[in-house]
Amino acid sequence: MKKSISIFAAFSFAVGIVVVGGTSANAHVGIDTRGTVATVGGSLTYEMRLGHGCTAADGNKYGTHVFVVAVPAAAGVPTPQAVPGYTVVVTPSAIKDASGVPVTNTVTWTAKSANDDIQINAFAEFGLRGKPLAAGVAWFDTTQICRVPKTVTAPATIKKVNGKKVTTPGKTTTTYTELLINWSVHDSAAPTVVAADGLSETGPAPSLNIAAAAAK
Numbered sequence: 362m363k364k365s366i367s368i369f370a371a372f373s374f375a376v377g378i379v380v381v382g383g384t385s386a387n388a389h390v391g392i393d394t395r396g397t398v399a400t401v402g403g404s405l406t407y408e409m410r411l412g413h414g415c416t417a418a419d420g421n422k423y424g425t426h427v428f429v430v431a432v433p434a435a436a437g438v439p440t441p442q443a444v445p446g447y448t449v450v451v452t453p454s455a456i457k458d459a460s461g462v463p464v465t466n467t468v469t470w471t472a473k474s475a476n477d478d479i480q481i482n483a484f485a486e487f488g489l490r491g492k493p494l495a496a497g498v499a500w501f502d503t504t505q506i507c508r509v510p511k512t513v514t515a516p517a518t519i520k521k522v523n524g525k526k527v528t529t530p531g532k533t534t535t536t537y538t539e540l541l542i543n544w545s546v547h548d549s550a551a552p553t554v555v556a557a558d559g560l561s562e563t564g565p566a567p568s569l570n571i572a573a574a575a576a577k
């Protein structure tokens with residue numbers, strides 16, 4: 362999102378948080394049904410659209426590497442769209458409702474390499490298909506994981522072994538620090554809140570209005 366510069370220091374004793382000015386909902390993560398009304402019992406294809414990547418505490422931006430969507434049972438069991446450059450897995454929750462149905466099915470798309478991360482200046486869509494089960498507002502808790510790379514180059518070393526010079530070549534290793542955006546607040550107007558450590562943000566979860574099945 363575009364953050365306003367006005368950061369008012371609102372430190373909570375419990376978690377230590379900074380509240381950043383409210384931002385437009387469509388820049389976060391939204392759900393696009395391409396004009397189809399989500400209806401109980403109907404077949405629905407919808408796109409989870411992410412609007413931007415993560416912003417580190419120093420202001421640098423990083424693209425999304427992992428996109429995680431907890432699809433609520435009300436939206437039906439999801440079949441995920443294959444997205445080029447990404448693997449995808451669906452994990453039903455261990456927690457089940459009274460009728461034995463997992464309360465969520467978590468869909469995780471993971472970039473196959475850093476080159477497949479969503480560019481910081483681009484939006485992206487990750488599709489789902491399902492048959493909604495229950496009418497009302499369904500909230501989709503969604504997480505974006507971005508990675509800050511750190512490259513360390515160990516210099517070449519020369520040792521003498523039995524009077525002979527043995528050279529060990531230098532080695533470059535890349536490690537990553539994760540930045541998270543948790544779209545998990547069940548209030549579309551919720552502000553974006555950055556954690557005190559600057560490594561995670563919390564904002565409004567995307568939602569879907571599911572209509573009751575049409576009377577026959």
Ligand SMILES: [Cu+2]
Pocket residue numbers: 362363384385388389390412413
């Ligand atoms: Cu945003």
